[in-house]
Amino acid sequence: MIEFVARTAQDMADDLAGLYRDLHRHPELSLQETRTAGVLAQRLRDAGFDTVAEQVGGTGVVGVLRNGDGPVVMVRADFDALPVEEKTGLPYASTARAVDHEGREMPVMHACGHDMHATCLVGAATLLAGTRDRWSGTLLVVFQPAEELALGARAMVDDGLFERFPRPRIVLGQHVAPLPAGFIGYGTGTVMAAADSLDVTLHGRGAHGSRPEASIDPVLMAANVVTRLQGVVAREVPPAESAVVTVGRLQAGTKDNIIPDTAELGINIRTYSPAVRALVRAAIERVVTAEARASGAREDPELTWFSAAPALVSEPEATKTTVAAFTEHFGAQRIMPMPQVNASEDVGVFGEAIGVPTVFWFWGGLEPETVLTALAEDRIDTLPSNHSPYFAPLVEPTLSTGVQALAVAALAWLHCD
Numbered sequence: 001m002i003e004f005v006a007r008t009a010q011d012m013a014d015d016l017a018g019l020y021r022d023l024h025r026h027p028e029l030s031l032q033e034t035r036t037a038g039v040l041a042q043r044l045r046d047a048g049f050d051t052v053a054e055q056v057g058g059t060g061v062v063g064v065l066r067n068g069d070g071p072v073v074m075v076r077a078d079f080d081a082l083p084v085e086e087k088t089g090l091p092y093a094s095t096a097r098a099v100d101h102e103g104r105e106m107p108v109m110h111a112c113g114h115d116m117h118a119t120c121l122v123g124a125a126t127l128l129a130g131t132r133d134r135w136s137g138t139l140l141v142v143f144q145p146a147e148e149l150a151l152g153a154r155a156m157v158d159d160g161l162f163e164r165f166p167r168p169r170i171v172l173g174q175h176v177a178p179l180p181a182g183f184i185g186y187g188t189g190t191v192m193a194a195a196d197s198l199d200v201t202l203h204g205r206g207a208h209g210s211r212p213e214a215s216i217d218p219v220l221m222a223a224n225v226v227t228r229l230q231g232v233v234a235r236e237v238p239p240a241e242s243a244v245v246t247v248g249r250l251q252a253g254t255k256d257n258i259i260p261d262t263a264e265l266g267i268n269i270r271t272y273s274p275a276v277r278a279l280v281r282a283a284i285e286r287v288v289t290a291e292a293r294a295s296g297a298r299e300d301p302e303l304t305w306f307s308a309a310p311a312l313v314s315e316p317e318a319t320k321t322t323v324a325a326f327t328e329h330f331g332a333q334r335i336m337p338m339p340q341v342n343a344s345e346d347v348g349v350f351g352e353a354i355g356v357p358t359v360f361w362f363w364g365g366l367e368p369e370t371v372l373t374a375l376a377e378d379r380i381d382t383l384p385s386n387h388s389p390y391f392a393p394l395v396e397p398t399l400s401t402g403v404q405a406l407a408v409a410a411l412a413w414l415h416c417d
Contacts, residue, residue: 004134005329005411008127009403016123016403017395019043021092023115027081027108029098030146033059036079036118040143043122047129049141051165057156062165063141065129070137070415074168075406076347077114077121078147084111087389101149112386113176113365116393118143120174120402127407137414138166144347150195150309153349162354170318171351171358172409174402178385179364180371182397184326184405185338186361188319192312193244193270194277195344199306200225200265200288203299209257218263219252221295225265225288226250232283243280244270244342270342272311281305309346315357322359325412326405338362343386359409363401365393 019039028036037059044052044063051064083106086093096108110116125141142161146152162168179185202225204218226247237243249266253259267284271277285303292301327335341362351358364371366383374380384390 061143068136077117123403124406180368222263
């Protein structure tokens with residue numbers, strides 16, 4: 001396995017590097033990934049996949065490669081970009097702009113590495129399609145849109161992903177990270193947090209800034225909500241548990257001497273267990289509603305939960321099997337255990353929907369010596385990370401490592417000769 005996977009991946013390196021730079025130069029926001037989807041679908045057709053379907057769950061792409069008897073193995077990558085202005089200075093840097101789903105014009109960049117994810121899955125799918133004499137089973141390749149909004153996985157499931165296409169026995173996926181390029185990082189059990197987002201509109205009564213007594217001030221109301229929410233984790237979540245509550249948006253008013261009618265908040269939470277998730281959600285709703293009533297609001301606040309992803313669980317036994325394959329292929333010195341990550345991923349929706357295990361890992365994209373030095377000097381937070389305008393994975397060995405990791409993981413679950 002080691003020899004033919006590494007050799008085949010190396011043979012594709014130049015072609016995949018060109019594809020990666022093209023995708024990086026032409027990023028598309030969540031729900032708008034039409035060009036990217038077309039490029040990825042054509043790559044699967046060129047590789048000889050039996051079935052290639054587009055517009056699954058919006059802009060999702062699904063490929064099926066049947067190769068005799070054996071298990072169905074699903075390998076997934078996301079491919080949407082972020083509203084970030086690129087500052088990497090790369091010759092293939094994005095200068096794209098787009099209008100987002102809320103009608104705002106934004107710069108667009110692949111600041112989370114989804115272009116790398118998609119390119120690696122193209123590479124792994126092409127590698128496996130070209131070596132069908134070495135394995136049997138069915139490969140289900142899923143290119144998922146709208147991960148950044150935590151909508152794409154659910155949309156594909158709701159669009160009949162597992163009714164229209166073969167039902168897998170396992171879901172495999174990976175994420176590029178600010179680890180040393182060429183290294184694989186893994187965890188077992190809950191590896192990434194659940195994420196929930198809430199929009200709040202607080203209703204007050206506007207007035208002239210010189211007459212606060214004539215108002216019900218929603219700005220003060222919002223400020224008190226922000227302060228009070230900081231006590232949810234500190235005083236309601238058990239110390240042995242973990243949670244994060246962030247107010248990332250507070251908007252109100254148009255002028256310094258006008259008390260507005262409303263104030264808006266955008267709130268995001270991260271949790272690891274269903275019980276704490278329910279506790280934190282309920283506490284936020286209680287605090288917002290109570291503060292509005294304590295302020296004398298004539299109308300209850302509007303609360304809209306609009307985005308949710310479950311905690312990502314990398315099933316322990318399945319992870320053990322997959323990591324053993326990585327260790328055999330890459331060598332133990334390139335395999336790194338990792339702590340839990342507070343960021344979130346909606347890939348867990350797939351396995352959760354049909355009751356099959358998910359295995360998810362990370363792989364490095366930054367210059368190894370730079371990362372290892374930063375670790376030794378306890379300044380890892382100074383390195384560009386996902387969602388930074390400076391995040392730019394090395395093309396190599398990041399690409400070849402990601403291609404091989406996906407192929408090796410899939411082969412660990414397919415029937416191999």
